[in-house]
Amino acid sequence: MYKSKTHIALTALFTSLSTLSFSKNNMSSFYSESTFLALIILSVVLLAIAALLFGIKKHLTALNAEKNPQDAEPSLYQSKIKPIIDGWNPTIATMAIAGILLVVLGSFGYKFGMEEIGVQQGYAPTQPINFSHKIHTGQYEIDCKYCHSTVEKSKSASIPSLNTCMNCHKYVKADEKYNGKTSPEIQKIYNAIGYDGDNMQYIEDYEQRPIEWVRIHNLPDFAYFNHSQHVVVGKLKCQECHGPIQEMDKVYQYSTLQMDWCIDCHRERGIDSKNNEYYEEVHKNMLAEGKEFISVAENGGLECSKCHY
């Protein structure tokens, strides 16, 4: 790993600053677009009223001071704040304020920009169903490929369709935890596919709707990634990129998914030239050159159009 210290420090600084901003993705579950708008309008109206009242008060005080000069007392600003500000060096003060603004606003901007281009390590949005990988893969040791069944065939590992869930959840209702009632999370599957958990049968003519999961791993469109290439040809374990998924109650993005992360791995890892006939020639050349190992990078794995097209 060649990550510089400054890089880590910067990332830490910006990440800590950006946690100041409320998590926008969680927000969506509380506010809809329109309530958010209504709240903004309401606060603007309230601010306007406050400003109006303040103005009236100021005006009345001024009138009073005019009539009874003896009553007039110096305002808080006049007596306390103005002397302090007057004491400041104007240049330094302006620069300081501008600096603070730059750092604060800039960090918001940085966070936004990074999310916009998909840099979001640790991203763990709330999902429509509180599905726990810890229970399914950790506790019950269900193979990843049982649900993510296309991982060996396609570029996408694919999220299982509801009928895959129903293979087990037709019977598994976790009702022992809920006084004989179907677990509310499993009930969400039933509601989507139209299954009557009590009578253990599908409901006729039910209007099914899919579960809208929130996508966690967002590669930009200009980067091509293929799961089958890495799992079948590269023989990687899911955990090598996705982390200790069997321990996650709520899935988060384990890796950075940034290009340097891809490249580091391509530099370190070798290709399995011995056991794949496609690499027969590569293997022969390798032995001829007296090498025992050839990295993905050496085999052209760093060339732009291997991933960008």
Next chain:
Amino acid sequence: MSSNNYWKGVEELEQTQEFVSSNANEFSEGLPLEKIFSNDDATRANRRDFLKYFGFGLGAVTLAACNKTPLKKAIPYIEKPDNVTPGVPLFYASGSVSNSEGFPVLVKVREGRPIKFEPNKEAAYFGGGLDGLGHSAILSLYDTNRLKGAMKAREHSPTEWKKFDKEVVIALKKTTASGKSIALITNGSTSLVTNQAIADFTAKYSNTEVVSYEPISYSGITRANNTSFGSAIIPAYNFENADVIVSFGADFLGTWISPIKFHSDYGSNRVPKDGKMSKHYQFESLMSLTGANADIRVPIKMSNVGQHLIALYRELGGATAHNGMETAGNTIKQAAEDLKAAKGKCLVVCGSNNEQDQILVNAINILLNNYGSTIDTTNYYKGQSADESSFESFTKKAKSGAYGAVITLDVNPTYSNDAAKAAFAKIPVRISTAITMDETSRNATHVATGLHPLESWNIQEPYKGRFILSQPTISPVFDGRAATTSLLAWAGADVSDKKELSHAYNYTKSVFINTIGGNFNAAIEKGVIENTSSVNVPSFNVTTEGIIETISSRKKTETELILYQKVGVRDGTYGNTPWAHEMPDPVSKVTWDNYLSVSMPDAKKNDWKNGDVLKVTTSTGSIEIPVLIQPGQSKGTYGIALGYGRVLPEEVKNDLKDLGKNVYPMVDMKSGNANYTIAGVTFEKVAGARLYEFGITQTHYSIEGRDIIREASLDAFRKDPKAGQHFHKPKPISLWHDHDYSKGHHWAMAIDLNSCTGCSACIVSCSIENNVPIVGRDEVRRRREMHWLRIDRYYSFEAPEAKELSVSIVYGGNQTVAKGEYMSQEKVMEAYSDNSENEDTAYDYYQNVKVAHQPMMCQHCDNAPCETVCPVLATTHSTEGLNQMTYNRCIGTKYCGNNCPYKVRRFNWFRYNENEKFDYHFSNDLGKMVINPDVTVRSRGVMEKCSFCVQRIQSAKLTAKRDNRKLGTDEFTVACAQTCPSNAIVFGDLNDKTSEISKLYKNERSYHVIEEIGTKPSVQYLTKIRNKQESINKNIH
């Protein structure tokens, strides 16, 4: 004056001021640098402005940060279909969209969305490729203007089908009760399913009259065959068996009858094998795609075709010789000799729609023993054989009020027939089954919205005994219903789904079992069934004397207007697909427009320029249309393309709206058949009209006098396989180390200029495969078309017969050019100098131009000039020989485009997929469904270019790796090569010694374009060989 042999357009040849100045620069509009760096305060950026923009930028970013990051959803199937793997395409054998008679294709489907057509290799008879329009027509599936369900007149939202059916049935029963007839208008249907449904419908409503209608008529052929052989058919033509082809105005490579099949057949015999290739004579008026590929092309008047046929017939000994007719003398003699020498292995075709002409053609082919070898009347062609008399009698009867109802089954006569509208107005109930609000549906009382061909089941029989099976590749996008299902519903059948299988499926299956028989599923999977009979030679029993008499007595015309079809638009049925219009016409290179094509002598005589607007008046009316000068066109002939002027729904706001003029009303129907050659036309310049600017790609880049096209005659090639290539080459000195491709793959391409006809199917295929945006006419005018692959079309002059001239060409030095050789304009003028004082014939030599087509895309140079100038290394070289373009690195300096000698790099001036100005499929949700998910949609500000379909390379390699095997030889190919109907483009791995490309690289004809500058391209071209006797004698050192 330039001394080039080749020129791309009249502007280049004449070196007009505009052409020279616009070609000096890479981009048509420069940057306003002077303005920025001037001392004018109003335009200069100052410190305050800088602070303003800086502050605004910061504030804007902050505000944007307060917005929530868009949540990306991942929505799985509820129940995943067994055979669907997200991310992996499926291929279904089905029928093409644009060919109403049926054409086999494979449909590439991703996650339930058809995204591309590919050729069905199982159906070799139909040719190994596709055409440009066929590719584009996939967009009609994702047309936002498709009707959403059954519609009634003057109602804006769909009606429920049950209610709709009830109303239609009541109307039909009322018609029956009143004693009036029901007219059922269909195309000369080759669909077994439709025909069965019509039979079932007619059984219920015995007062039904079936009218067959096709926008373009081939009745000349069907009637001639009826007279000659007793069967009104269009025969099947087998160009692959023909060593000599003589065509009189038949554009068989572009638009005539079944061009894709003809392309493949023709192309298979155009590559010299053992010193032999087919010889092609073309006698024609307009410069057609077919004429552009002919070995010997003779400009004639279309009205004169009969005379030429007689002359040829006489030369062949069919009748006694006769003098005094205007024919292309020597060439007819020469053609006759060649034909006689190739008896039984030649073919004479004619594009005239006149019965007598076609009978004479039949007589000639009988004389030449072509029936049974190049012409097959047994397994004949069944499409497009509707006779216009059927529709004509319908319009006559309709006017007398004989019909109570009319049903139009997937035909649009209101657009393509002038008499239709008035006839329909007399019929109270008008039912259409279209899928969009076309001209006929707009005047209908009921629109029983049909299904798109890609949503339908069908069995078609385009050739007798050859069946094409179509299966749906997507669930109906909207609430339409198959037209046949609608017919049957009105006939009282129960059309509800049975066991989740649609009525259309069950019905199609029953038709299959009753008519063809066998395993339905196996047939559907293969997509094609061949059950042909052995070929019989028909007996010809017509005396030709009378016919010759009639033809000879025809009046001569001074000027004639020819209504023709364009390769990309055809009859206009699918004229609302933007890809087809953005594809430049293969010969004129005009996009997005209809024009009056004019010969150079006529233009000079009348002082017309390109873009002058003329008023064209015929006996049926007049239109105003801009002029385009077409080299090669015969003097006295004018051409306007059919298929334009479609009336589209009001919502259409893009360039498709009001596109060109509809000239169907000009078709001459007076003599009982549709005549596309119109006499008695007058032209008048519209006073005060602005010069019209075409979106024309031909002169966007200049040839700069370089040796780009190479050609030789067959004779010369026989003597010297390297003929045409003896150019002085400087010794290559390289600044760079050579790339080492000895390991792994080395991708390369070879393009045979002999089999490339310029049909442009590859352009559209490439655009669809690689998500190339449609930019519209205005952007093409600014030279901003985005096609990764273009086809350059070059003209050259031919020395007149019996002259030997001295010509100096690019590399200096004088040389002798033999007769029939290509040469500069000055020399041609010199040769014609005897005539040049005569004003009438001064520019006649413009009729004799030769055409060469050359597909041009990124050459993937080993020493790529683009790579060395990129300041951010966005374009780099791969170890497999690819010139890689990395969009995410590109910052848009455009240096690479500037430095590319082949001019193949394209800059994204806009974010086409999100810009409302480019309101084509790319910027709406429905149209976006056709996007290839494996290729990035490029953003504004980046360069792009041909990638050698790297997504296909990567996918093929990955499949091999996953299957633990070596990559098979020619296991996959790129989009352009795959779609080429004449197999002119070959792509493959040079390191695989058994691959097709490795063999082609050793071919003597191969050369690289501008190889003298040392770019070392990975695309190799093969010299064009013309089958001519004259020797070519280019020896420059």
